[in-house]
Amino acid sequence: MNKKSTLNQDSADNPKECCSEESRRKFIVVSTLGVSAVCGIFPIASGITTILDPVKKSAGNQAKVSWTKVAPLQNLTDDGKPAKFEVILEQVRDAWTTYKNVPVGAVYLTRKGDEVKAFNLKCPHLGCAVDFRSKSNDYFCPCHNSTFGLDGSVADANSPSPRGMDTMDTKVEDGVVWIRFQQYRPNIAEKIPLS
């Protein structure tokens, strides 16, 4: 390193090399800026991926929603009246912890013969819990007054909800109702799954 300093010294002391002195200075300024920029960016660059991790993981990772047992079929009346059930997932992985038997939400189930429909309890507007009103035989969200018919569709033109209640896949096996529990992005007309 000392060699370099002496070199610089020489050229600086020699008045004939005025132009090379100018370009030398330019070179120093540019390289100083470059080096400083690299050093300044390095810390954040070394860890920026960790912040982006959730975005990366959710990309193209939507198909796999597993079936979950909800209730025995016999617990549903055959008249189409909805009943509310907790959804308990066998296993939920939350970052570093894996929980067993976790309540993750609730559904309304309605039955016609052997056909079962499931509606997410969450209002597709902004996520409040929707009530079933047996008097008027419809669903009503107590937050912003969205109303839904028994089939889950928006019942009132003034309902703020942009879409009907969210349905999900159901099946009946050995007298037990299974669903594929899935949440969707709120407050848009399309059903886009969250994952």
Place this chain on the structure above:
Amino acid sequence: MNRFLDWLDDRSGIRGLVKEALYEKVPGGARWRYVWGSCLTFAFFTQVVTGTLLWMSYSPSAQTAWESVYFIQYQVWGGWFLRGVHHYMAQAMIVLLVLHLMQVMIDGAYKAPRELNFWFGIALMGVTLALSLTGYLLPWDQKGFWATAVATNLVAEVPFVGPMLQKIIVGGVEYGHQTITRFFAFHAGILPAALIGLVVGHIYLFRKHGIHVKEPRPKRDSYFWPDQILKDGVACLAVMLAVIVLTLYFKGAPLGPPADPSNEFPARPEWYFLFLFQLLKYVPAFWGAIIIPLALGLLIFIQPFIGASRKGHQFNIGFWWCLLAGAAGLTFLAFSEDQANSNHVAAVREADWQAQRVIQIAEEEGIPPTGAVTLLRQDHENRGRRIFAAHCSSCHRYNGHDGRGYSVEEDPSAPEMAGFASKEWLTKLLNYEHYTSLEYFGGTAFKDGTMAKKVLKKFDQEEQELLPEVALLLSDLANLPYQEPLSEEKKENLMDIFYDDLVCIDCHDIDSEGEGSAPDLTGYGSKKWMIDFIINPEHERFYGKKNDRMPCFGRDNKLSFEEIEIVVDWIRSRPAGK
């Protein structure tokens, strides 16, 4: 752009500030020896940024600290690299501190009028060391846990208030949630804040007095910008590259098995504290942790005054060289003693194994809310090794060690258990030389028993050649997971040897109701046979009254049925040498 800058300058005076900062005079020209302060600032800046990023995924509690660090290391995108940079930059900081300090000492930059700044520097060194110490615990792995236990026990040596101080730092008597939350608050809050405050003072005082130059000046004066900054930047770049290389080479920072107070681990601090650790082998804790550091601290404090004279300055430089040499010597001793200690080497290897194992299980099954330590405690593989080490290894060996890789001082007094009932194990057993060696029954009464003296020793050449066939037969009964079963035809042929050629059946039963005087070999080496044997070797089926010191683990409730099953599964799971 210019108009905006004019406006900003008018309102803030920013141009003057930048000018002030950049056009600091560097008397005697820019020099490489001035780069260390900037490198330290760069290192600290890196620690603040990477630390904050780590903070975004770290959870300080006894059940989530290790788990979230595991998450960062193995699940989060690029998390291992981030951890590595934070870890190795912390070590680089220690090295840079020493370089900065020695430059200041040698150039005499600590003397009047810069005494105050020297003290700021020493305080900064203390804060940096405290940051390392507190950060070491945060992953809540075995290494951090046990080393911190030692460090906090030293706090109790402080006169009068020691035990109280220890309780405050640990957050109680036991290490747990409160210890982590407190250490984390120190590591990510109090200490960085203190460091920033001290650095501001340090830089202010540095600017007030200017750069201290050793005469004669090597060159014309120049300015901080750009000449010195370029040198500083290149040095920072070198530090950065070193940290990146270390991170890539070691694949990030190490993560040991989760902290477990019931699972012993040899406590060792980070390498730059090893000299203190080694010192405590020679002097009482009170001297090593209180008196000596206090005395040295006091001496360092008055060094600016000692340095006023030429002789004093030389003494100061000599003092630091001696201190460094002493620390280096002690560090070397600590390393070489550990390397020469086979138990320490085994303990480190065992911890590596546990770490690998728990990470493997965590990946397969996930971590329960009770924490990763329960994964390891319930793991049969891990428990098998530990049960063997605790209950079997005082007589038996496993591949010559205690089951976990620790050597045992005494000679074995019962057979080697690795590869028990395998073809190779039995072939050796049925050889008189091996039978009476320490590897098998050499340490027991059976060395002079009927099998040794009246059977194996008496076989002629032709009979001896049949013994490996018997080994094959018995080994097949064991039904070991790593051995192919024999064909029925082959088995019948071998049975003939057992019955007719060598008449083993005279003493040993196989599938017969005889009253053999020697152990019943029906299902020999199978899971059930081994469990029954370990429950009660004195049973008539086995040794009966001839049993030589083998405890009746099940009959006398020394081990539960589950524990016996676990250790049997473990012994039977793999061939010898693995």
